[in-house]
Each structure stands twice: as structure tokens, then as C-alpha cells.
Amino acid sequence: MRIKYRNSIEELNRAVFSSDGNKAIGPFNTDTTLIYKTLKTNVGSAYNKHTGMFTAPVAGIYYFSFFYHAGGAHPVTVSLIKNNELIVMAHDHSTSHDGADNGGNAVLLQLQQRDQVYLRLGANTNVWGNNVVTTFSGFLLRQLIEGCNFNLN
Numbered sequence: 001m002r003i004k005y006r007n008s009i010e011e012l013n014r015a016v017f018s019s020d021g022n023k024a025i026g027p028f029n030t031d032t033t034l035i036y037k038t039l040k041t042n043v044g045s046a047y048n049k050h051t052g053m054f055t056a057p058v059a060g061i062y063y064f065s066f067f068y069h070a071g072g073a074h075p076v077t078v079s080l081i082k083n084n085e086l087i088v089m090a091h092d093h094s095t096s097h098d099g100a101d102n103g104g105n106a107v108l109l110q111l112q113q114r115d116q117v118y119l120r121l122g123a124n125t126n127v128w129g130n131n132v133v134t135t136f137s138g139f140l141l142r143q144l145i146e147g148c149n150f151n152l153n
Helices: none
Strands: 016-020 038-043 060-071 076-082 085-092 100-111 116-121 135-144
Touching: 060 076, 060 085, 060 116, 076 100, 085 100
Parallel strands: none
Antiparallel strands: 016 038, 016 135, 060 100, 060 135, 076 085, 076 116
């Protein structure tokens, strides 16, 4: 299978973002979208700091990663969601002898234009939204020409 893509600096750099929080987030009694208001980078303005949603500006292969820090006495569940579908998650159980937990995950996704990707904090869990330890980042690796399908499996 031959993959068609555009390979210019302009196309590759259209969607790059990195964001972080700045306070304790949660616990909430329902699953809640994590909203990162501090943006370190948002080339292409694809990440919305008011909704927490990344909206793909073009079809392509994207890389996403997230990391969290939380108190060890509380459970943590952070999920990466694409169009309301669970893609990957990171989870940690609470323990009485654990002072803090760190976790994260990463994924490559094929997105269509206007697909949405966001992080969801699980019900009754929390993270510390410090500006350097709980982060969400993503970028476009390759733009795909309309009608081209690339199987990541």
C-alpha cells in the first residue's frame, strides 16, 4: 500500500499544542473533561483552552501524550478520548502507604478533519494540575490526502 501525504514544513506544523494545569483538579462525582488553560504552545489553535478539546484541523496521523501527578491516597483514572470513544488510559489505585503517584500514556491516532480528542478524569478521582507535572500534548506527524486510509494495526 502506498501512502500519500503532503510533506511541507507548513503542513507538518499546522497542529502542535502543549498544555498544563495549575491547581488540584477533582474529585468530581462524574467523569469530567480535563481543561488545561495554560498553553505552552498552540500552533494552529487546534486546542481549545475553554473546552479542553483538540479538534483536528486536517486529516492525518497524530501523536498524543499525557502525564499526571496525584496524591497516592486517592485513586486516579485519566483517559484519552477520541469522539467519545475510549482510546487509552492510565490508572492507579489508592494506597495508605503511597505519598504520590505519577502516570501517563501515549498513542498514535489516525484522525479525520474535525475529529475531537480530549482527556477525561474518572469520577471520584483527582490529579494535581501543577504547571509542570500534569500535561497534555499532541502534534500532527503526517497529513493524509483525502480518501487515503492508513491502517495503524
